[in-house]
Amino acid sequence: MNTRTSICIFLLSFLSLPAKAELSIQITQGIDNPIPIAVVPFALEGAGVLSEDVARIVINDLEQVGEFLSLSRSNMLSMPNEEREVFYRDWRILAQDYLLVGKINRASGSQLVQVQYEFFDVNRELKLAGEILTGSVAQLRDIGHAIANMVFEEVTGIPGAFTSQILYVVSDQVQGDEYNFRLEKADYDGARAQVLLESGEPIMSPSWSPDGLDVAYVSFETDLPRIYIQNIATGQRRQITNYPNINSSPVWSPDATKLAMVLSKDGSPDIYVQDLNTNQLMRVTDHPAIDTEPSWSSDGRSIVFMSDRTGQPQIYQIELGAPSYNVERLTYDCFQCMKARFLPDGVNLVHVRREARQNPNYQIAILNIETLRVITLTNTSLDESPSVAPNGSMIMYATKFNGRGVLDAVSIDGRVKFRLPSSQGDVREPAWSPFLN
Amino acid sequence: MGNQYNQFLRISLLVISMVTLAACSSTSEPEEVIEDNQAASSSSSNSASPSASSGSGQLTQEEIRAQNALRETIFYFDFDVAEFKPADRDTLTYHARDLAANPGKRVRLEGHADERGTREYNLALGERRANGVMNYFIVNGASRSQIEVVSYGEEQPAQNSSSEQAYTQNRRVEVVNR
Numbered sequence: 001m002n003t004r005t006s007i008c009i010f011l012l013s014f015l016s017l018p019a020k021a022e023l024s025i026q027i028t029q030g031i032d033n034p035i036p037i038a039v040v041p042f043a044l045e046g047a048g049v050l051s052e053d054v055a056r057i058v059i060n061d062l063e064q065v066g067e068f069l070s071l072s073r074s075n076m077l078s079m080p081n082e083e084r085e086v087f088y089r090d091w092r093i094l095a096q097d098y099l100l101v102g103k104i105n106r107a108s109g110s111q112l113v114q115v116q117y118e119f120f121d122v123n124r125e126l127k128l129a130g131e132i133l134t135g136s137v138a139q140l141r142d143i144g145h146a147i148a149n150m151v152f153e154e155v156t157g158i159p160g161a162f163t164s165q166i167l168y169v170v171s172d173q174v175q176g177d178e179y180n181f182r183l184e185k186a187d188y189d190g191a192r193a194q195v196l197l198e199s200g201e202p203i204m205s206p207s208w209s210p211d212g213l214d215v216a217y218v219s220f221e222t223d224l225p226r227i228y229i230q231n232i233a234t235g236q237r238r239q240i241t242n243y244p245n246i247n248s249s250p251v252w253s254p255d256a257t258k259l260a261m262v263l264s265k266d267g268s269p270d271i272y273v274q275d276l277n278t279n280q281l282m283r284v285t286d287h288p289a290i291d292t293e294p295s296w297s298s299d300g301r302s303i304v305f306m307s308d309r310t311g312q313p314q315i316y317q318i319e320l321g322a323p324s325y326n327v328e329r330l331t332y333d334c335f336q337c338m339k340a341r342f343l344p345d346g347v348n349l350v351h352v353r354r355e356a357r358q359n360p361n362y363q364i365a366i367l368n369i370e371t372l373r374v375i376t377l378t379n380t381s382l383d384e385s386p387s388v389a390p391n392g393s394m395i396m397y398a399t400k401f402n403g404r405g406v407l408d409a410v411s412i413d414g415r416v417k418f419r420l421p422s423s424q425g426d427v428r429e430p431a432w433s434p435f436l437n
Numbered sequence: 438m439g440n441q442y443n444q445f446l447r448i449s450l451l452v453i454s455m456v457t458l459a460a461c462s463s464t465s466e467p468e469e470v471i472e473d474n475q476a477a478s479s480s481s482s483n484s485a486s487p488s489a490s491s492g493s494g495q496l497t498q499e500e501i502r503a504q505n506a507l508r509e510t511i512f513y514f515d516f517d518v519a520e521f522k523p524a525d526r527d528t529l530t531y532h533a534r535d536l537a538a539n540p541g542k543r544v545r546l547e548g549h550a551d552e553r554g555t556r557e558y559n560l561a562l563g564e565r566r567a568n569g570v571m572n573y574f575i576v577n578g579a580s581r582s583q584i585e586v587v588s589y590g591e592e593q594p595a596q597n598s599s600s601e602q603a604y605t606q607n608r609r610v611e612v613v614n615r
Contacts, residue, residue, distance in 0.1 A: 177593050202592035204556060224587055225560070246564055246588060249557050262557065269561045290561040306558065313558055338555045352555055362553065382599065384555050400599055426597075429556065 028408070029417040034069035035155060037062060037098040038091055041073060042115070043081040046106040050140060054115060057144030058100065061162040062151060064189060065394065066416025071096055083118050083127060091122045098122060100151060111136050115143050119151060128154050141191065161391040164188045165433045167196075167206040167215055168398075168407060172425040182425075183217060185232065188389070188396075188432070190407075190420040196230060197237075206429060209252050212436045216240070216250035216259060227261060240274070249292055253300050260284075260294040260303055271305050273320065286324040295341040304330070304349070306338045315340040315351060330369055335359070337367075339384065343392055343412065350386045350395055364397050366412065377414040387432040388412075398428040506531035512570065514608040516551070519565040521573070521610070529570065530577055532612060537578030543615040546570050548588040549595070551604035556590055563588030570610050585615070 039055045039062075062068035077090040081103040091099050102117035118130035129150055133143050142163060149160030166188055172180045181203045186193035197203060201220035208215060209229075216229050227250045230237035241247040245264040252259055259274050271284040271294045285291040289309035296303060302319045307327075315331040315338070318324070330349065331337035340351040343366070353365040353376065361381040367374050377395065386397040389409075394416075396409040401419070405426030410417045420427070496504070506528040512521050521529065536542055548563030567586045575581055596603035 171592075173597050177595050179593060181592075202589060204560070204590075204592065220589070220592075245586065246560060248560055262561075264561070264564060269564070290558065290565070292557045292561050293555065306555075308558075313554070336554065338558055354554075360553070362555075382552065403598060 026419045026421060028419050029066070029415070034063075035067055035098065036071065036094075036096045037068050037100065037151070038071040038076065038094070038096045039100045040076065040079050040081065040102075042102040042104050042117075044104050044106065046104075047108040048106065050104065050106070050113075050137065052140035052144065054102070054104065054140055054144045054147070055100075057141055058148045058151065060189065061145060061148035061160070064418050065152070066411060066418075067152075067156065082116070083120075083130075086118075086120060088120075088122055088125045096122050098151070098155065100147070102147070106137070111138075113137055113140065113143075115140075115147075117147050117150075119154060141187070145187070158393060159391045159435070161188065161389040161393065161432075161435070163436060164390050165212075165436060166190075166387075166396065166407075167208065167429075167431040167433070168427055169203050169206065169429045170422065170425045170427050171202075171405075183215070185215075196232065196235075204429065205249050206431045207251050208431055208433050210254060210256045210434055212434050215431075216252065218248050218250065227259070240276075249294055251294055251296060253296055254298060255300055260296060262292045262294065271303060271318075273303075282320075284318060284320065284324065285327070293339050297342055298344055298346055304340050304342065306340065312336050313338045315349065331367065333372075333374070336362075339386065341386070341388065343388060345392075348412075350388060352384050352386065364395060364410065375414060377410045377412070378408070380408070383408075385429045387430050389432050390435045396430040396432055398430060503531050503535070507535055510612045512610045512612075513605060514566055514610070516553075516604070516608065517562075519562065519569055521566070521570060529573055533574040533577030533579050536574060536580070536583050540580065540583070543583050543585070545585045545587060545613045545615050547611040547613060548586070549593065549607055549609045549611070550591045551607040552591045552594065552599065553604070556592070560588050560590030560592075563590045566608075567610050570612075 039059050041055045044050060059070045063070060071094060075094065078087060080086045080101050082101060086099065086101065099120040099122055100117060102115060105114040112134065114132055114134050116132045119128045120126065121128050133146060135143050145162040148162040152160035165185055167183065167185050170182045170184055174180055181199050182195050183197040183203050183206055184193050184195055196215065199219060199221050204218040206215055206217040214229055214231050216227060218225050219228055225247050226239055227241040227247050228237050228239050240259065243263050243265040246269055247261065247263055249262040250259050257276055259276055261272055261274060262269050263272050268288050268290060270286055270291050273282045273284055284303060287307065287309050289307055291305055291307045293306040294303045302317055304315060304317050306313050307316050313336045314329060316327045316329050318327045334353050334355055335357045336354040338352045340349050342349055347368055347370055349367045349369055351365060351367065352362055354362050362383055363376050364378045364383045364386045365374055365376045380399045383397050383399045386395045388395050392412065394409050394411050396407055398405060399408050401421065405428045406422060407420040407427055407430045408417060509528050512525045514521065536544065546567040548567030550559035550562045564586065567588060571584050571586050574584060594607040595609065596606045
């Protein structure tokens, strides 16, 4: 602890080095009556073999979120690849509601592929969608995720979030209280992980810019917690804050012009907002207790935060520009309520909840601030850092499994769960991206 | 309202500090510590100067007590509690007097929390703990400029496991010489 000389910061994002520990998905809880769907293997027209099985990627996506159950390939009566080969009775007999077929065209020696897919409603004998997507061989996963988005939206009416990504922090114990910290980015399912930053000092609180091009985080690389913004594509980064004491919890405003943050330069941690163009700093809360964990309302007019001003952490809301004492308390019925953020509806508040002093469990819950109804979504004991998918359908959070930090996800109705266990290190602080183009 | 509360807090802190200072000066022990430390450091740096208390190189009881206290650099805290344990008061007093006696000395107070509760809250709790130690040092004669405070929250546990035993080891403030 005395010597803090081994601070090594590597910027690796532009090199696209793969991360050491891959996360691989496991479905831990599905629903009772999933929608039956048949996804026929996509035929390859042209030379060679492909590294990715596009139909399998679509199946994994759809089953992951628990709403769908795909038909096993060995049970298929036919293997159509386009509309004229489809016989609806083959799929009705197998009690399938939906059918996806497709084919991939690759000119010999070319890195470009054309993926054609068609999607059918078996009961109505109707083609619902179809299109040709073009990309490089390396983008086959993206194309698979895009097709899954389309299927999900056609069936549920909600845009799919399968092309979204996640940020998270990994920590590996080197020895004693020495750790190696990494900020990583991956597909939402943990695939294609990349290291964005590596350090011998802690990295905390990653968050996405609204356009998904930049990340903000806290790094202790100078021995002190300071806020940085880094461009994902170029790896370029700049230090945003250098105030005394704690600088933490950076969160972009919905219009991307400001960064909410926590500073304790004036004594105790309070919420501040920094204008990213003028660098002007505005103090939002002013209280000798701990105020932290800011999150913006979707209209950008108010900030939800946690404060222990009554002795234990509870959730509060304040309008920007209002006097600092003019806060509204949102939670009353828990021993500790923390790390809150509104779902896009502005009524349901996702948070970390410890029900009672004698109950040591921290769980992810949703509070409807109008009806005051609380739904607890998880049943593990050290759940934290909930982050909502861009389509509002799922929440990813950090928990412990077999003594290790892992990322879990749960649907907002609590029915479906999946896990991204890591092969190495403690994984935590997931941040789900906005919709990416 | 916030300002009035701040004002109240400042005044109460001031009163507490004055009471604590008064309590300290009424017992002669800490002052002896300063003299002993000075004597000890001057005798070690300059062998020609005579040392009243330990001419034969023998340390007094008080010097031994001070040295042992300064070797204790990790202080543990109860769950969700920001104040150090009363049992650590004497040891921390020796640390404070050591800083007061050696104005050139600098320490870094590193605050830590266990993993329960959210990371941001634990970062704040770690700072609250370290600030508590800092304020005690200042009240007992150290200068603010000698002390740097940093909180690591739950990011650097001394024991990386989820047990009560690990938690007691992880809720701590470390005094690190700079």
